[in-house]
Amino acid sequence: MPTEREAIPLTLRLRRGVLDAIDDALVDLLALRQRIVRGIGACKRAFGLAIRDEAREGAVLERARSRAQRRGLAAEDGERLLRAAVDSAVELQRRPDLDQGGAPRLPAMVRLPDAGDPAMRLLRLLPPPERLAVPLRAVPYAWHARLLEAAVNHVLAAPQRAGKLAFMRGRRLAIEVTDLNLRWVLEGDDTRLHACAPGTEAEAAVRGKAIEFLLLASRMEDPDTLFFQRRLAVTGDTELGLTARNLLDQLPWESLPLALRILLNRSARFAAAARDAYRGKAA
Ligand SMILES: O=C(O)C(=O)C[C@]1(C(=O)O)C=C[C@@H](O)C=C1
Numbered sequence: 001m002p003t004e005r006e007a008i009p010l011t012l013r014l015r016r017g018v019l020d021a022i023d024d025a026l027v028d029l030l031a032l033r034q035r036i037v038r039g040i041g042a043c044k045r046a047f048g049l050a051i052r053d054e055a056r057e058g059a060v061l062e063r064a065r066s067r068a069q070r071r072g073l074a075a076e077d078g079e080r081l082l083r084a085a086v087d088s089a090v091e092l093q094r095r096p097d098l099d100q101g102g103a104p105r106l107p108a109m110v111r112l113p114d115a116g117d118p119a120m121r122l123l124r125l126l127p128p129p130e131r132l133a134v135p136l137r138a139v140p141y142a143w144h145a146r147l148l149e150a151a152v153n154h155v156l157a158a159p160q161r162a163g164k165l166a167f168m169r170g171r172r173l174a175i176e177v178t179d180l181n182l183r184w185v186l187e188g189d190d191t192r193l194h195a196c197a198p199g200t201e202a203e204a205a206v207r208g209k210a211i212e213f214l215l216l217a218s219r220m221e222d223p224d225t226l227f228f229q230r231r232l233a234v235t236g237d238t239e240l241g242l243t244a245r246n247l248l249d250q251l252p253w254e255s256l257p258l259a260l261r262i263l264l265n266r267s268a269r270f271a272a273a274a275r276d277a278y279r280g281k282a283a
Contacts, residue, residue: 041093145195174202204236218268223248
């Protein structure tokens with residue numbers, strides 16, 4: 001007789017694992033929202049303002065409706081989600097002493113490293129990314145270039161079929177990972193992108209640290225934020241760079257194999273924790 005675990009197909013278990021990670025992120029975000037809401041409540045009390053602001057609530061719900069629609073959801077689903085968040089915000093502001101299970105903790109991505117945390121102590125032993133550049137350089141260029149070429153063409157398969165890659169035909173775009181000292185140049189033809197020989201000149205470049213590319217590929221940060229905060233930058237031919245940037249914004253990351261998405265997500269979380277730990281040590 002199979003155990004319950006064996007009876008559930010692997011593909012279902014993997015999907016549930018991803019769902020668990022998404023649910024965790026939703027709860028983390030709600031905790032972060034409540035933390036901000038608590039501060040707004042304190043401001044309102046200090047200025048003698050009413051807790052409830054119906055005009056603002058209307059605007060919050062309207063944003064949720066239109067964002068949901070832009071993401072292909074029903075507007076009502078977006079509104080329901082925010083309605084629940086706003087209701088608990090009002091409850092918290094009315095009863096600021098409400099025990100919400102101890103000190104609010106920020107999600108891992110935003111939390112500052114806690115010096116006593118044993119995981120942080122271990123992570124601090126890791127070398128910073130710049131020091132990984134030396135061993136990485138020992139990996140033959142052809143290997144990582146081939147890997148990048150395969151990954152990029154996989155993600156770009158749908159935009160390519162829709163003709164959205166025409167702008168890359170005969171053009172050369174560099175990807176530069178500054179802290180790892182890695183640089184690839186991709187050139188487009190009629191069907192796909194090819195990695196050029198090392199040292200090839202490019203017309204434009206997308207550059208940034210390894211972690212920012214990882215956050216982008218794992219979809220833990222959206223391209224808009226990364227470019228707006230200049231954690232990723234476009235240099236050279238502005239038109240080519242900006243078209244590439246816009247394409248990044250629309251990439252169907254959900255078309256990546258599930259296992260790869262899980263791997264990217266875990267790696268990005270790990271790298272962000274290691275970065276925070278290292279910053280904690282440097283401070
Ligand atoms: O923006 C405020 O004033 C808040 O207190 C936040 C918030 C919300 O959760 O978005 C909560 C209560 C108000 O009625 C309006 C909005």
